[in-house]
Amino acid sequence: MFIGLIVCAVAGPAAAQSIWDDPAFNLLRQAMDALSEKSYAKANDMATQAIAQMPSHPLAYYVKGQAAAGQGRWDEAAESFAKVAEQYPGSYAAQRDLAASYEQLGKAVESRKAYLAALALRDSDDLRSRMALMLAENGEEPAAMTELEKLVARDSKNPAVWSTLGRLSFETGDLAGAEKYYAKSVVLKDDGRNWFNLGVVRVRNKDLPGALQAFERAAKFPDVRKQADTEAGRVREAMNSSNSSGAARQVRQPGQYSVPMGPAQR
Numbered sequence: 001m002f003i004g005l006i007v008c009a010v011a012g013p014a015a016a017q018s019i020w021d022d023p024a025f026n027l028l029r030q031a032m033d034a035l036s037e038k039s040y041a042k043a044n045d046m047a048t049q050a051i052a053q054m055p056s057h058p059l060a061y062y063v064k065g066q067a068a069a070g071q072g073r074w075d076e077a078a079e080s081f082a083k084v085a086e087q088y089p090g091s092y093a094a095q096r097d098l099a100a101s102y103e104q105l106g107k108a109v110e111s112r113k114a115y116l117a118a119l120a121l122r123d124s125d126d127l128r129s130r131m132a133l134m135l136a137e138n139g140e141e142p143a144a145m146t147e148l149e150k151l152v153a154r155d156s157k158n159p160a161v162w163s164t165l166g167r168l169s170f171e172t173g174d175l176a177g178a179e180k181y182y183a184k185s186v187v188l189k190d191d192g193r194n195w196f197n198l199g200v201v202r203v204r205n206k207d208l209p210g211a212l213q214a215f216e217r218a219a220k221f222p223d224v225r226k227q228a229d230t231e232a233g234r235v236r237e238a239m240n241s242s243n244s245s246g247a248a249r250q251v252r253q254p255g256q257y258s259v260p261m262g263p264a265q266r
Helices: 002-016 023-036 040-053 058-070 074-087 092-104 108-121 125-137 141-153 159-171 175-188 192-204 208-218 225-241 244-250
Strands: none
Touching (some): 023 058, 058 092, 125 141, 125 159, 159 175, 159 192, 175 192, 192 208
């Protein structure tokens, strides 16, 4: 009985001490707490101090990268996430966030490399979509098409995948493909800009009733209402005069009202 009490008395204070009470880890814990509170400057300062005491700890660099990203300092974020990936190549989060940082910096080649490294660790339709849209946005159409087609084969539920394929198909002259992809995108998301683009494609395909239906649906959305009403009027005039070629020359190109494919959408 007395022995048990003595053991508890000795073990009690020691058990209350944890590694997070050590100076370097305490700094890291403070950095993580500040990050969760979106106090990015404080998180960066605490993480920097933690790194000074344990320069080979990937979590400290990851927190520093998150703090930099939270402040829009993408160069510093990329540098920190690259350090994490170097120290811990198996980190999916580091490769993913490194890709996003390079994307913000407009470095498509480096971003794609990091995305592929992340996908090799954990395949994800969401991440593959982000990479594909980034490639399309940066003019890497063949690489974007390759990734987008993989997503289509998996029946992606991301409307941006289908609308981007619609735009790329139109630009290469594949009108049938463009109509199919834009039609799928508006099924997934009732979006005025993509209804508008579907109308444009249908005019090119000489499907004026279908084009009119698409423009009328687009006109329900304030951001494209004026343009859609204009094009719907032209289509009605063409239908009344049986002159589809005139309407086809006048309507705008798909993509003119496309939603920008930035990180916030992915």
